Amino acid sequence: MDFKAIEEKWQQRYEEAKVFEPVVEPGRPKYFINFPYPYMNGFFHIGRAFSGIRAEVMGRYKLMQGYNTLFPFAFHCTGTPIVAAAERIAEGEKKQMDILRKMGIPESEIPKFADPVYWTEFFPRETTKDLKRIGAAVDWSRTFITTSLNPCYDHFIQWQMRKLKAGGYIVMGEHPVVWCPHCKSPVGDHGRLEGEGVTPEEIYLIKFKLGETVLPCGTYRPETTFGVTNLWLNPEVTYVRAKVNDEEWLVTEATIEKLKNQKFVVQELERVPGKAMIGKKVLNQVTGSMIPILPATFVEPETGTGVVMSVPAHAPYDFAALRDIENNLQKSGLTPDVISDIKLIPLIKIEGYGKFPAKEIVEGMNIRDQDDPKLEEATKEIYKKEFHTGVLNENTGKYAGKKVMEAKMELVSDFVHEDKAAIFYELPETVQCRCLTKCVVKIVSDQWFLNYSNPIWKAQAHKAIANMQLFPEKVRRQFDYVVDWLKDWACTREYGLGTELPWDRRWVVESLSDSTIYMAYYTIARYVQHPEKYGIRPEQLTDAFFDYVFLSIGDGNEVAKTTGISRDLLDAMKREFEYWYPFDLRNSGKDLVQNHLTFAIFNHTAIFPEKHWPRGMSANGFLQLDGQKMSTSKGNVYTLRQICDMYGADATRLTLMYGGEGLEDPNWDSEFARGASPKLAQWYEFAVENYGRGRDDEKFIDRWLESVATRTIRQTKEAMDRMEFRTAIQRGYFDMQRYLRWYIRRSPVPNKRVISWFIEAQTKILAPFCPHICEEIWEKIGGQGFIARAAYPSWDEAAPVDESIEKSEDFIRSVIEDILEIVEVAQLKDAKNVNIYTADDWKYRALQLATGKNMGQAMKDVMADPEMRKAGKEVSKYVGKVISDRLVPSGVDEKAVLGEAQDFIGQEVGMRVVLNPAEDPENKRRHAIPGRPALLIK
RNA sequence: GCGGGGGUUGCCAAGCGGUCAAAGGCGCAGGGCUUAGGACCCUGUCUCGAAGGAGUUCGCGAGUUCGAUUCUCGUCCCCCGCACCA
Structure with a gap:
């Protein structure tokens, strides 16, 4: 099976049909999910891809749930690492050049990286390719980069900073930093030769x-x-x-x-x-x-x-x-x-x-x-x-x-x-700058701070958190703790890429501080980032513009006049913002809870009215590679690109999402990844071959499959709702497949209606995880449109799970297992015949009467029946077992179920099955109890 | 040290008072698919067992309980963060 061709085919179709470029649809519920834009000093790392794809899978799922879903993506270029790395390339530093070489950058291209601007062009372009390659359901019409290199975003950040200052959220102060006396600048971790993590x-x-x-x-x-x-x-x-x-x-x-x-x-x-x-x-x-x-x-x-x-x-x-x-x-x-x-x-x-x-x-x-x-x-x-x-x-x-x-x-x-x-x-330990100078502590003054220590602001942040949906729910404590713990945050830098502080041009807005409310910018990015379509120039993005679009401040006509943006276009953007905002969920690695995600909460409460505060956040652990922590020193760091080349998009996605959930570190299992494609190919073949084929009559086992599959679909949906994707795959794929296997074993020719229903449900469940192959199946079985937009499987509430059918099937299984165990243990390989004796009727009645009671009461109630008293000793023995083993009636009509499955059991164990024969040469029948028939194997 | 999250059978991982020797996946072993099989299907995978059973397990040590992988306390170990940075 040519997965690559299938993946490319559907990626192209997605793009042509703009499947993931939603437009405002008044009245239709929306779902806005996003992910912290990655920093562009390298390719997209597989660990980061894990967090990103979690968001994307959630987006795809919500789309199938009928939500108008928006998942935008942008690229972060703010700060010093890109500039510092470019400088080192310019100086011809070997270590830095090796880093680029290792990424697969051709030798001849390396000199271009001496210019920091080149980084901000190259890596966003390449990352976009990689994300398209993995089938990411991103709305690329809203993409952008940060810093003054993107003047529109630059204006947005300036507006944000002025807004915060006007609100009293930005204050001036001083604070101690690790300082290099030679470079005359603060030295962060990446600028150090020695003393990583050391702080004053x-x-x-x-x-x-x-x-x-x-x-x-x-x-x-x-x-x-x-x-x-x-x-x-x-x-x-x-x-x-x-x-x-x-x-x-x-x-x-x-x-x-x-x-x-x-x-x-x-x-x-x-x-x-x-x-x-x-x-x-x-x-x-x-x-x-x-x-x-x-x-x-x-x-x-x-x-x-x-x-x-x-x-x-x-x-x-x-x-x-x-x-x-x-x-x-x-x-x-x-x-x-x-x-x-x-x-x-x-x-x-x-x-x-x-x-x-x-x-x-x-x-x-x-x-x-x-x-x-x-x-x-x-x-x-x-x-x-x-x-x-x-x-x-x-x-x-x-x-x-x-x-x-x-x-x-x-x-x-x-x-x-x-x-x-x-x-x-x-400094508790020596810190050495990259320039070999020993660092000292310096108190920097005239520094601008975001005033996160302000108790009133903290209270607002707590309030926002209290109304948020969090996955997993466990992070709530952590968020509340961080809000209390957070002190003022130095929000300006003297060095690096970014947006100049509007009222003090010496400073550049620090990189975590220009990333707190930009999700709002996504809503209008498809207009402002496309001058070729809408003709908007950066200088038109004035404070009045943002006030009007984001905060409904000012008069539309007035704003149109002062900005020169037409009233219609202005209101289109305003509608866009008001439709999509607030965002519903933001997913990231758990490390960002302590800074970025909490900053986002703080800043939203400072700038936006409560109705536009974030609705949800989710966090996940760090991807391990085959049980090993990923690290450069171990040499086991992979980019999304590399992994995708090795395993293909669908297999990569499935492996990532099956890697783990919650806050624990998920694991990339290479063995699983290797086996994923064949598994998917097999499902493709089964689905295409069996859809719409089979018998028309309905058997007991058909109802069984409907029952277990319905229950499983429900469990899967519940897991998806909580972003528990590993569980969802466990239930919605592995459990479903196991049930299907048993079904086919029981009934080699499936029921046409049931199998078709099952194939649709299974394919849809897999679709958010493995979209390409599922689209292909969907097309082959005659599904309408894209499966990405098809309705997620649902179930008939009126025909719910039938427990007695499931128990009956469990009963058959347990009888088969018992027979096989006896054959094994008693070494009866050549046995030809098995007699199955169901329990005497009185035992069912005794079980009914005794279950859930204490011994005294149970005996009293059972012995009230004169029939029971006849059996006397045996009855008391059985009742004793009922009480001590806490037995409960299963409701299975054992005789009928065994009768129906007699041939199947015979075929499974390779013997002739005789049900309740009159003869009982070894006096086995008396051992039978409800749920456990006696067996005689000869 | 502080805050948070964890330690389950070869590995990954579910379970969170009885239904648990403990789901599922991977790996491994045996069998099948009348050639092969990195495909697929069955079976097994803590120990013992010539009749469906018994025994010992869920980081370590105590305790609560008729009963603990599940609750309490103590203890050891691992992961994330502890900031001016992505």
């Missing part, structure tokens, strides 16, 4: 005082200020006395640059060798005590401020260093009295440790000195325990009795307000 962490500078000089000690644990016994300075390091804001600080040289980057005003005064400070006494402003400065070699000048406070009761490093001094007082050059005053000060109680946890762990782990690497582990252990389970002691004043976790922020805020501490940012 807040640390606290506790101010100790030596006269008027402040010694700021960097710490993650401000609560331990209550237990400081001394400070540590590295005697081998040079310190600097400097004017910092209005105070005089003492810090290491390396700290000076860091302070400057973090908005401290710094003026260096003089250099001081660390050694000179040893032995001096400083004031702990929090406790009021005077403590000495002691020497420690573990103090690194690059970390924190190079000034460290010592809490030997709770910090293993401090305890070890202090012990080192005691052990070798001479070397430290200190007098004994300095040391003798130092007493460990406990301030946190935790379970499993005594008063001095640091002492215990250092001694317990046999840590030799302050340079012992085991200290790292000890510190982590104590920190974790104390932070999560620790309670502050009475010597912590107003914080006493509180948990460390809870008291920490309160105490920081108090210290800072009392000028006893300052907030500072530090």
Whole structure:
């Protein structure tokens, strides 16, 4: 079977007939589904294709449900990666060129990628091809790219930003970033050689005082200020006395640059060798005590401020260093009295440790000195325990009795307000820029933020979520959590492709911020993106235009006049928006719940009235490849194009959708993919061969097939409604096929009406998953139009599932299985004859009377029947079994069913079947119970 | 660490108080389709079993219950996110 030819044939027909380019049809219910446009720095990845095709399958399903369905698609080009990659190509960087080579870009084409604009042309074009190739039911008349390269979209984003600003949703502020001092720009993950995922962490500078000089000690644990016994300075390091804001600080040289980057005003005064400070006494402003400065070699000048406070009761490093001094007082050059005053000060109680946890762990782990690497582990252990389970002691004043976790922020805020501490940012690990420079933390000011921390806005977002349909329902918690957790989002960048911030042209709108309400743009894209048809020029897309079309603000005639767009065209767009909006569902990978999808919710509530807020969101896991996580290092990353070449469109789609559902990571099963085409080919052949053929008389088994298929279609539809596509394929394909196989076994010549009905239903169920082959079948069996637009299978509510028929069939199956098992176990391969004895009538009656009751009541009711009393002992034995095994009557007329299926059973087991013969040589009949006839095999 | 999602028989995966040795798919084994078969159909696929049965299983450890894969608690492991970025 030539799948490729079939796929191309139908893709062409789809395009010619504009099957997926819906137009406004007033009165007809619509369904608008979409998918976050992919970023165009490469081909469409198979993992992303999984999420995209889920949306597309849902769209196709809704179309078959009768909805006027819109599934548009666009391409994201905003941000730095494309620009950065193009620059690297321009520089001839091998690594970047290899990436393109690996994608299959011919050598001669590579130089073109030195221009970022080329990326934005090439990849959207190629991705479009790939999506058409997979049969994606996309309305391509609405496609576009982002950034100023698309002036119409650019105007739309400018309108959006002005709208948000006018609404008070955009504020100015500052925030810490990872910064490259050489490139003079923030360095995101993709711009780093080292330090992926590292972000600035807040640390606290506790101010100790030596006269008027402040010694700021960097710490993650401000609560331990209550237990400081001394400070540590590295005697081998040079310190600097400097004017910092209005105070005089003492810090290491390396700290000076860091302070400057973090908005401290710094003026260096003089250099001081660390050694000179040893032995001096400083004031702990929090406790009021005077403590000495002691020497420690573990103090690194690059970390924190190079000034460290010592809490030997709770910090293993401090305890070890202090012990080192005691052990070798001479070397430290200190007098004994300095040391003798130092007493460990406990301030946190935790379970499993005594008063001095640091002492215990250092001694317990046999840590030799302050340079012992085991200290790292000890510190982590104590920190974790104390932070999560620790309670502050009475010597912590107003914080006493509180948990460390809870008291920490309160105490920081108090210290800072009392000028006893300052907030500072530090990188917990080294970050190296691609230019080889070591990165630092910089506080960027004049930065524009989307004010997601605004509680009123958060409340709106919660409200929107509460009214949304979510798949799977489990993500609701996550959405609500994210809304609460989200802080202000820096929505502008200094660098990269995008839309200039309309009121401050230095900035470009950041790439997640230009992607929040663009689904609205899809509704009018078929007009504004096609000047050749409608003659709309970008400059005509004024704020008044968008206000009118999207928000019904302003007078149509006035807007037509000022924009120069005809009133008719204007209103056509307005109608289009009002018909399609809000969107019904947006599907993506689960990673976008925490940012993009939630941003979309926020921004919709800010700009649109409630009736246009999103109706639904859905999320799915990340595609694994044959159980392996996809990653470049494993070399198992595939593009949609590659997979499609290997397996074909329908097989790829079916395999993807059978890969999994819910939030768990789905799996691409190559074995399944390999077997998919033959399976589909087989269905094609069966359908075409059997449709409209068969006998006319109706048998028991025909009703059985109708019954099980009806039930299964219903289950399939329910799964489809919830986007549970794996379940839908399980029920709607594999279960259906299993039933069909049994049906054919029972009745090699099918009933004409039933088999034709079944073939139609099965093909339609498969159609959203494997559209091409299903179109082909549909055509061959004389279906009207495209199966893509045919009505999804339904069932006759009046002739519902017939349980007794299904149970009867199960009964036959179980009898056959029992016979085969006996033959197997008793090694009766040569048996020729099987006698089947159904249970005595009284057992059916006893079952009827006893079922669902307790033993006493059951016996009473059964024995009330005089007939029963005759059988006495046997009756009580059977009733006992009914109760303990919770048996229930099946309602199957066993004699009749076996009579009907006698020949079939005989044929299946290869024996002559005799039903209820008078003779019973081995006295088997008495073992028979309802649902379980006795058997004698000879 | 925090928030969320998970750990089921060779693999993928359903089940979420009794009907469960646990659906389905894949893989594997045997048989059939009177040549072949990467097609298709049957059968089997935890262990034992010369009559349809019995036993041991659902990350690990406790508990609730007449009864737990399903509920509670503890514990270990895996995935996603923790931001300024696509």
